[in-house]
Amino acid sequence: MAEREPQVKIADMFTDRWSPRAFSSKPVKESDLQCLFEAARWAPSCYNEQPWQFYYVTADSPRHAKFVETLVDLNQSWACNAPALIYIVGQNNFKYNSKANPWSGFDTGAAWMSLALQARQMDLYTHAMAGFKQNAAMKFLGLDKKTHTVYAAIAAGYLGDKSMLNTDLQEKEEPSDRISTAEFVYKIV
């Protein structure tokens, strides 16, 4: 497995988090799932609006298969094995005045990052997918795109053996690298 080398020393949790596709069928305890949402809960948001919502299903639910069907085919092939699947949704409008909240996506992304980092504290992994069918997901969740935006589907669970993946995905089953900070950090002098 590729080693991630940070350019400067940071907490290990950031490089220890990556997005596998091979998930073990071992169930995640309901109380552990609640810890993921609890971490997300404390994320900061514009006006402390907390625009995020989480909709989740576990593998033992009769609606698990329906959730899987809302993903694109490639993601269905592996995410179907994850013991928990979550949709992370942002509310488009501020609750206090019903006007558009331009920070809903940004703040919901912050909540997602907290969830992903808390997962690693419990030996859990997460994989966020943009590859889902927007209309199918909205319909599955019973939401209206005027008021809600589905940002990502998240697979969560314990790490599985990559032999469960097809050959193409097996080759990709390792932590991804990043561009250098020199490419995205600018000091104003």
Add this chain to the structure above:
Amino acid sequence: MAEREPQVKIADMFTDRWSPRAFSSKPVKESDLQCLFEAARWAPSCYNEQPWQFYYVTADSPRHAKFVETLVDLNQSWACNAPALIYIVGQNNFKYNSKANPWSGFDTGAAWMSLALQARQMDLYTHAMAGFKQNAAMKFLGLDKKTHTVYAAIAAGYLGDKSMLNTDLQEKEEPSDRISTAEFVYKIV
């Protein structure tokens, strides 16, 4: 100071992070600022696109005052004391095909959360502000709204004494609470 009580046990870092307005004038070492950006670097993003950018100024820069002027008045009054000010920006289009990236804000929010959590590992605090002048910020950064979105201005530094704030802000100088997970987490059964 208000105590934050999580509903279920999570890593302390999530409740230890909050957004003060009283920042000490103690400078933040350049190498420590780089750790903040490094943590952001490892955030996940759609297609590993890494759409985020960070533009920062330190208190000793001749352009620090110009940065402060791009904030709304209320934020100017306290953020001017923060030893580092950062604009976090998202690139609107995918680099690989120049098409609109609907996840740019969400992914940039994830990078911001990583930065904020790494800060607390080094006894630093951050405060993200939506209260900045969008056009003035774009002009200050030399960016075009067709290609970039400024999501937040971030004050970063060590905690200061709240007596430095005006009376109204002194009263607000404590960690904010959150709504219950019951209000934003839905189990699909």
